[in-house]
Amino acid sequence: MLPSDKALVPFVSVDAMMQLIHRVGLREMIEAIAIAIEADFRRWESFDKTPRVAAHSPVGVIELMPTADDAHYAFKYVNGHPRNTRDGLQTVTAFGVLADMTTGYPLLLSEMTLLTALRTAAMSALAARHLAPDPAPTMAMIGNGAQAEFQCVAMQALVGIDTVRLFDTDPAATAKCAGNLAGSGLQVIACATPEEAIEGAQIITTCTADKRNATVLSDNMVGTGVHLNAIGGDCPGKTELAAAILHRARIFVEYPDQTRIEGEIQQLAPDHPVTELWQVIAGRAPGRTDPRQITLFDSVGFAIEDFSALRVVHDKARETGLFAALDLLADPDDPRDLFGMLMRAKGA
Numbered sequence: 001m002l003p004s005d006k007a008l009v010p011f012v013s014v015d016a017m018m019q020l021i022h023r024v025g026l027r028e029m030i031e032a033i034a035i036a037i038e039a040d041f042r043r044w045e046s047f048d049k050t051p052r053v054a055a056h057s058p059v060g061v062i063e064l065m066p067t068a069d070d071a072h073y074a075f076k077y078v079n080g081h082p083r084n085t086r087d088g089l090q091t092v093t094a095f096g097v098l099a100d101m102t103t104g105y106p107l108l109l110s111e112m113t114l115l116t117a118l119r120t121a122a123m124s125a126l127a128a129r130h131l132a133p134d135p136a137p138t139m140a141m142i143g144n145g146a147q148a149e150f151q152c153v154a155m156q157a158l159v160g161i162d163t164v165r166l167f168d169t170d171p172a173a174t175a176k177c178a179g180n181l182a183g184s185g186l187q188v189i190a191c192a193t194p195e196e197a198i199e200g201a202q203i204i205t206t207c208t209a210d211k212r213n214a215t216v217l218s219d220n221m222v223g224t225g226v227h228l229n230a231i232g233g234d235c236p237g238k239t240e241l242a243a244a245i246l247h248r249a250r251i252f253v254e255y256p257d258q259t260r261i262e263g264e265i266q267q268l269a270p271d272h273p274v275t276e277l278w279q280v281i282a283g284r285a286p287g288r289t290d291p292r293q294i295t296l297f298d299s300v301g302f303a304i305e306d307f308s309a310l311r312v313v314h315d316k317a318r319e320t321g322l323f324a325a326l327d328l329l330a331d332p333d334d335p336r337d338l339f340g341m342l343m344r345a346k347g348a
C-alpha cells in the first residue's frame with residue numbers, strides 16, 4: 001500500500017544537498033541563508049527560544065536545537081567530537097526537521113552537516129558586516145578543518161575580503177584548505193604560526209576543535225581595531241581565547257542564556273556585559289562604534305540560524321525537485337484506524 005502525497009515527507013540527502021548547492025551556486029546559497037537569518041533575527045521576539053539540550057561525554061557532545069515561530073517548528077540534531085577526525089569521522093555532523101505548527105507534520109527532513117557549514121559561515125559573515133572594521137580586506141583563518149573554506153567564501157561574498165591567511169596546527173589541513181580555495185579569487189597565504197597568520201588581518205576567525213580551554217589566541221597577539229570571529233569555543237570547557245582578550249573586547253552573542261554556558265564568555269562573570277547580535281541587526285543597539293575597538297562575535301550557533309537555513313532549503317528543494325519523498329508518517333485511510341492499517345498490511 002502506497003502512502004498518499006500528504007504523508008510523504010521531502011528528504012534532502014547529502015547527495016541532494018550537494019546537487020542543490022551546485023544548482024543554486026555556493027555563494028548564492030550562503031547569501032540566501034544570510035538574508036533569511038537577517039530577516040529572522042529582525043523578528044527575534046517572535047521565536048520560542050531555549051538553550052540547546054546537550055548530552056556530554058568525555059570526548060564530545062550531542063545536542064538538540066529546537067525553536068519555533070507561529071507557523072513553523074525546527075530542530076537540529078548535531079554532534080561535536082573533536083577526536084573523530086583521527087578515525088576518519090567528522091567532528092560535526094547534523095540533520096534536522098522543519099515542521100508545520102498547524103498540523104505538527106514534518107515539512108522537510110534534511111541532512112545538515114553541509115547546511116551547518118553554510119549557515120555558520122553565513123552567520124559569521126553577517127556578524128562581520130556589522131562589526132568588522134571597514135574596509136576589511138584580510139582575514140586570518142585559524143583552524144583549517146571542515147568549516148574553514150565555507151567561512152572564507154562567505155567572508156569574500158558578504159564582507160568583501162580578498163586575502164586569507166591560513167594557520168592550522170596540522171599543516172595537512174592548511175594544504176587541503178589552500179588547495180580547495182585555489183580558483184576562488186581569494187589570495188591564499190599558508191602560514192607557519194598563528195602570529196604570522198594574524199599579521200595585517202582585520203578579521204581573525206578561530207575555528208579549531210579541541211575539547212579543552214585552549215589558548216589559540218593569547219592577549220598579546222590581538223591588537224586594537226580587529227574583529228574576532230570565535231567559532232570553535234562552543235561547549236562547556238571548550239574555548240579558544242585567552243580571557244584577557246575578552247576583557248578588552250566588545251562582545252556580541254547570539255542568545256546569552258546559551259552562550260554563557262557554551263561560549264568564550266563562560267570564562268567571565270555571569271553578569272559581564274554582552275550585546276545580543278539580533279539587536280544590532282534590528283538597529284536597536286550599535287555595532288562597532290570606534291575604529292580602535294576590538295569586537296568579538298562569540299559564536300556558538302543558535303537554533304534560529306538552523307530554522308532560517310532549513311526554510312531556505314525547503315524552498316529551494318521544492319523549486320528544483322532535488323529531494324526524495326520519504327514514507328515517514330503513518331497514513332491510515334481512517335485517521336483513527338491505525339491498528340486496521342497495520343492488520344491490512346499483513347501479507348500484502
Ligand code: NAD
Binds near residue numbers: 082142143215230233
Ligand atoms: P575539524 O575537526 O574539521 O577542524 C578543526 C581544525 O582545527 C583541525 O584541522 C585541527 O587540526 C585544528 N586545530 C586544533 N587545535 C588547533 C590550534 N590550537 N590551532 C590551530 N588549529 C587547531 O572541525 P570543524 O568541523 O572545522 O569545526 C571547527 C570547530 O567549530 C569545532 O570546535 C566545532 O565544534 C565548531 N563549530 C562551531 C559552530 C558554531 O556555530 N559556532 C558551527 C560548526 C562548528
